Structures are given as C-alpha cells and as structure tokens.
Amino acid sequence: MERSSLSRRNFLNLAVGAGAASALAACGSSGPGTSGGGSAGAATYWYLTGQPGEGIRKNTVDRFNKANPDSKITGTAYQNDAYKTKIKTAIGAGQAPTIIWGWGGGGLKSYVEAGQVEDLTDWFGQNAAVKDKLFETSFGPATINGKIYAMPAETVAPIVLFYNKEVFQKHGATPPQSWGDIMNLVTLFNSKGVAPFSLGGQSRWTNMMWMEFLFDRIGGPELFQGVFEGKPNAWSAPGAKEALVELRKLIDANGFVKGFSSITADSNADQALLYRGKAAMMLHGTWTYGSMANDGGNFVKDGKLGWMNFPGVDKGKGDPSNTVGNPGQYYAISSKATAEQKETAKKFFKDAVLSDAEVKEWVDSGAIPVAKSSQSMLGASKDAEFLNFVYDVSTKAKSFAQSWDQALSPTAAEALLDNIAKFFQKSIGPDEFISNMNGTIGK
Incomplete structure (x- = not known):
C-alpha cells in the first residue's frame, strides 16, 4: 500500500510521473538471479521508472560500472505496480536480482522471514563510515528483530x-x-x-x-x-x-x-x-x-x-x-546471489550509493537524500528554508516511524x-x- 507513485516522494519536482517511462525499460539482457553474462561478479539490479529518480539511479550504476569494469551491474527499470508484482514473484521463486529495491518495513520483513535477503549487520559494523554518513533515523525500516537487512538510500519525506x-x-x-x-x-x-x-x-x-x-x-x-x-x-x-x-x-x-x-x-x-x-x-x-x-x-x-x-x-x-512518513528507500541483497555478486553489491553500497555525485543529483531534483552531506548543498536552493526544515525534522527526530x-x-x-x-x-x-x-x- 505504498504511495501510488514515487514522484510524490520527490516533492519539489512535479514534472514527473509513473508514465514518464515505459512499463519495462531494460538496460541489459540478463535475467533474475543470473550473473549478467559477464564476469562472476557481475550483478543485477531492479528499480523503479519515473524521473528524476530513474535517471539518478541509472547514473549511479553507470558511474559504478565505469569504475568497476570487471564487476558491472545490469540495471532494469519497472513501473511501480509492475515492479511490485514482478519482484514478489521473483523472490518467491528464488530468482531475485542481486540488489532488491524496496520500501523496507513489512515487505522487507517478509523477505527476512523467508530467508531471501542477506543480513548486513556485521557488514555495517565493519564499514562504520558507510553507516555514519546516513541519517540515523533511516535505519528503522531496514531493521528487523534488531538486525539490519538493507541499505538505507535515496530520499526522505x-x-x-x-x-x-x-x-x-x-x-x-x-x-x-x-x-x-x-x-x-x-x-x-x-x-x-x-x-x-x-x-x-x-x-x-x-x-x-x-x-x-x-x-x-x-x-x-x-x-x-x-x-x-x-x-x-x-x-x-x-x-x-x-x-x-x-x-x-x-x-x-x-x-x-x-x-x-x-x-x-x-x-x-x-x-x-x-x-x-x-x-x-x-x-x-x-x-x-x-x-x-x-x-x-x-x-x-x-x-x-x-x-x-x-x-x-x-x-x-x-x-x-x-x-x-518515509524515512528512506531500501536496497537489500538477495541471499540467493553468488558470493561474487554479493561482494559487487556491497562495493556498490559502499562506493556508489549516496556518493557526493548522487547526493547532488537528488538535491538538485528538490529532494532530501538520507545522507548527512546533503545539508551543505541546500543553501543554494531557492527553497532552502523549507529544505533545511525537512532536513532538521528528519535528522533530529528521536523516532522516525515508517x-x-x-x-x-x-x-x-x-x-x-x-x-x-x-x-x-x-x-x-x-x-x-x-x-x-x-x-x-x-x-
């Protein structure tokens, strides 16, 4: 029962909508759970259509692939409703993409209970810098029974x-x-x-x-x-x-x-x-x-x-x-992926997700990404007063409930x-x- 279009989350850019892209915009030919046709570490990633989010996600993947030619990520974009149906079917069949885009919370909990996603608790413990760059309030919907199963990402509302x-x-x-x-x-x-x-x-x-x-x-x-x-x-x-x-x-x-x-x-x-x-x-x-x-x-x-x-x-x-409200969006890793694919996904989380380049793109679109570095970029916006208010509410809340x-x-x-x-x-x-x-x- 998520909001029917992700465009509502990107609250300053209204010239977008689910109809901005086709129902299926495939960026590669690999199927779910496959290696992507390249090296053993090549991974797959499904996410949503609709600008500006779709373009920002694709740019992040492209930057990662340029820096990691031997372990590329193949991205595939789906419209909101089509994605919900396809990802549920794929996960149920053990055929999920390496990286699973989602909203956290109840959906993620069902994946956890079915043993379909990786426990990232220890990884975040070993990569404190990654966790520290994110809003502390964004981790609630990523946490199931005290353990972290997804990377908080994208924007807050x-x-x-x-x-x-x-x-x-x-x-x-x-x-x-x-x-x-x-x-x-x-x-x-x-x-x-x-x-x-x-x-x-x-x-x-x-x-x-x-x-x-x-x-x-x-x-x-x-x-x-x-x-x-x-x-x-x-x-x-x-x-x-x-x-x-x-x-x-x-x-x-x-x-x-x-x-x-x-x-x-x-x-x-x-x-x-x-x-x-x-x-x-x-x-x-x-x-x-x-x-x-x-x-x-x-x-x-x-x-x-x-x-x-x-x-x-x-x-x-x-x-x-x-x-x-919406403390963020969430990227999980399929437990059915190969060890090499999982390592590619984790490197993507560490080096590419909410990098300075991606953060700037979200801010320029009128959104607040769940990265602390976004605050320094808000002053240049004509809506700086409101954006700073949203930043403060999101980061200073003692509890940010999904x-x-x-x-x-x-x-x-x-x-x-x-x-x-x-x-x-x-x-x-x-x-x-x-x-x-x-x-x-x-x-």
Missing part, C-alpha cells in the same frame, strides 16, 4: 503540518503548540466559515497520518512498534484507545472539511483547499510542497505557506520531535486502511477499531 499564513493572520490565529491548541483552532475557524483542516479522505492513507501522530504523541513510538513486531493484542496497548478517542473528538468537532471522505489526494484537491484559503491547515507529506508551489500561483513564492512539526499532546509519552501501510504486510495494511476509513466515517468507534485490528496481527 516526513509528514508535517502545513498552514495558510494569510488565513491565520486574517483571523488572529497562531500556529498550534499543543493538541489543545488544535482543538481551539477548530472552534475558531469553524466560527469564521473556514474549514480547520483539509483532508483527501477518500484516499484513506491520508486519514492514517492523523492516527499515526496521535498514537505516537500519546502512546510513544513503542505503541506501533508492538504492532510491527506482531505482539498479541498490540493495538490494545496503553495509549491506543486514548489516541482514538481524541481523534474522534476532532472528527465530531468538524475538524475536517465538509465532504472530506469524497476528496482524493491524487487529484491534489486537498492541497488546493489550503492554498485557496478554503482550509486553514493540512497534515500531509513534504512532497506536497512542490505541487503547491507549482499549482498554487504565488502562494508559496509569496511566503503564504507555513509549516511545522506536529505538536505534542499534554502528558503524552511521545517526544514532540518524533515524526512519521508509514503504517508500508510497515505492515499487504494483508494487514489493507485491513488497516479499511478500518481507518470506517473510523473516520464514524461507522465504527475506538473499541471496534482496536478489536478489528488485533484480529489482523500476524497476517
């Missing part, structure tokens, strides 16, 4: 609270510093005929962001960690019901724009409500900054867009610096999104939500 400065100023409001402030702002903006929060609720995962933050702020990150680890009745852990009760209060208080359950995020209609002043605030991924800058006239250019991390909840266990629908198995994620939609439509309450979700643990 936390969920943040956006607000319309012009609307706030017009009604004498200030950005919320607590959950109590949020509820007070709901009352204020409703009295002024302005929707407190925009929400593309038909997309379901947009509703999930609210639940993620309230679970974290009230119960702490360990609350969902118990769900991820498959602990029995983990959805009943302390803080869960309290978070759901608070969220229900927000829904009952008309905190969201009227008709939110029929608004889609893919259409960007939720963003339009914010930049047109029809809604005062919006909880969303940092990738929406680019589309608001592109579609919202001078809204972003004129400094009318505000942003902040989600505020804390009084007496809650979660640290206000915590965030949720989006729940990516952290869980596909079966559990679908049940989660279905129950979240029912909760927001008020067809089920906190107790039924908890009971329903406890029934999905382990599935």
Whole structure:
C-alpha cells in the first residue's frame, strides 16, 4: 500500500510521473538471479521508472560500472505496480536480482522471514563510515528483530503540518503548540466559515497520518512498534484507545472539511483547499510542497505557506520531535546471489550509493537524500528554508516511524486502511477499531 507513485516522494519536482517511462525499460539482457553474462561478479539490479529518480539511479550504476569494469551491474527499470508484482514473484521463486529495491518495513520483513535477503549487520559494523554518513533515523525500516537487512538510500519525506499564513493572520490565529491548541483552532475557524483542516479522505492513507501522530504523541513510538513486531493484542496497548478517542473528538468537532471522505489526494484537491484559503491547515507529506508551489500561483513564492512539526499532546509519552512518513528507500541483497555478486553489491553500497555525485543529483531534483552531506548543498536552493526544515525534522527526530501501510504486510495494511476509513466515517468507534485490528496481527 505504498504511495501510488514515487514522484510524490520527490516533492519539489512535479514534472514527473509513473508514465514518464515505459512499463519495462531494460538496460541489459540478463535475467533474475543470473550473473549478467559477464564476469562472476557481475550483478543485477531492479528499480523503479519515473524521473528524476530513474535517471539518478541509472547514473549511479553507470558511474559504478565505469569504475568497476570487471564487476558491472545490469540495471532494469519497472513501473511501480509492475515492479511490485514482478519482484514478489521473483523472490518467491528464488530468482531475485542481486540488489532488491524496496520500501523496507513489512515487505522487507517478509523477505527476512523467508530467508531471501542477506543480513548486513556485521557488514555495517565493519564499514562504520558507510553507516555514519546516513541519517540515523533511516535505519528503522531496514531493521528487523534488531538486525539490519538493507541499505538505507535515496530520499526522505516526513509528514508535517502545513498552514495558510494569510488565513491565520486574517483571523488572529497562531500556529498550534499543543493538541489543545488544535482543538481551539477548530472552534475558531469553524466560527469564521473556514474549514480547520483539509483532508483527501477518500484516499484513506491520508486519514492514517492523523492516527499515526496521535498514537505516537500519546502512546510513544513503542505503541506501533508492538504492532510491527506482531505482539498479541498490540493495538490494545496503553495509549491506543486514548489516541482514538481524541481523534474522534476532532472528527465530531468538524475538524475536517465538509465532504472530506469524497476528496482524493491524487487529484491534489486537498492541497488546493489550503492554498485557496478554503482550509486553514493540512497534515500531509513534504512532497506536497512542490505541487503547491507549482499549482498554487504565488502562494508559496509569496511566503503564504507555513509549516511545522506536529505538536505534542499534554502528558503524552511521545517526544514532540518524533515524526512519521518515509524515512528512506531500501536496497537489500538477495541471499540467493553468488558470493561474487554479493561482494559487487556491497562495493556498490559502499562506493556508489549516496556518493557526493548522487547526493547532488537528488538535491538538485528538490529532494532530501538520507545522507548527512546533503545539508551543505541546500543553501543554494531557492527553497532552502523549507529544505533545511525537512532536513532538521528528519535528522533530529528521536523516532522516525515508517508509514503504517508500508510497515505492515499487504494483508494487514489493507485491513488497516479499511478500518481507518470506517473510523473516520464514524461507522465504527475506538473499541471496534482496536478489536478489528488485533484480529489482523500476524497476517
């Protein structure tokens, strides 16, 4: 249940999409699990189409191959949905490429449980410089049962609270510093005929962001960690019901724009409500900054867009610096690859992935790569203020939780999104939500 297009993660470059490339753009003829037709160390690598990501990935492979002519990597690019189907089938058949591109979390966990990917814990221990150059917060979705099974890579995109400065100023409001402030702002903006929060609720995962933050702020990150680890009745852990009760209060208080359950995020209609002043605030991924800058006239250019991390909840266990969203993308190594291919992949991770050249390409595309070296490159951007904010949120978070629908198995994620939609439509309450979700643990 990942976001339907990776372009949303590259939040400043909106002139892209899954349709930017063909369904299958093969860069070589080698099949899955083969040596690539060259030396014993030649490796294979599957990844996603869509610019700018596809071009950056290919450039990284090309630089590596030029420097390592005797152990080249053959890259093959697939569109998002086609890739998910093909990689699942290949891994199930023991025919995976040497390097497996993915989102970490639930998908990676299933590979680990099936014995299909390499344990990289010792390798990272022996290559401390590689680990140290990456955001510490990026390792969560790469870590299963305390061991690291993937290389954090590419870009980061936390969920943040956006607000319309012009609307706030017009009604004498200030950005919320607590959950109590949020509820007070709901009352204020409703009295002024302005929707407190925009929400593309038909997309379901947009509703999930609210639940993620309230679970974290009230119960702490360990609350969902118990769900991820498959602990029995983990959805009943302390803080869960309290978070759901608070969220229900927000829904009952008309905190969201009227008709939110029929608004889609893919259409960007939720963003339009914010930049047109029809809604005062919006909880969303940092990738929406680019589309608001592109579609919202001078809204972003004129400094009318505000942003902040989600505020804390009084007496809650979660640290206000915590965030949720996409901590990165993840490269695993097939356990079925030859020893020589595995060494090629590890050399690729060490020398090519998030090299200075690749980091610059991601930054130039308007994204924040999960490399500490990216900070020094942000100042030259016209969006430096926002990019530095995203960098700080991503690196200073005491916990950066992966989006729940990516952290869980596909079966559990679908049940989660279905129950979240029912909760927001008020067809089920906190107790039924908890009971329903406890029934999905382990599935």
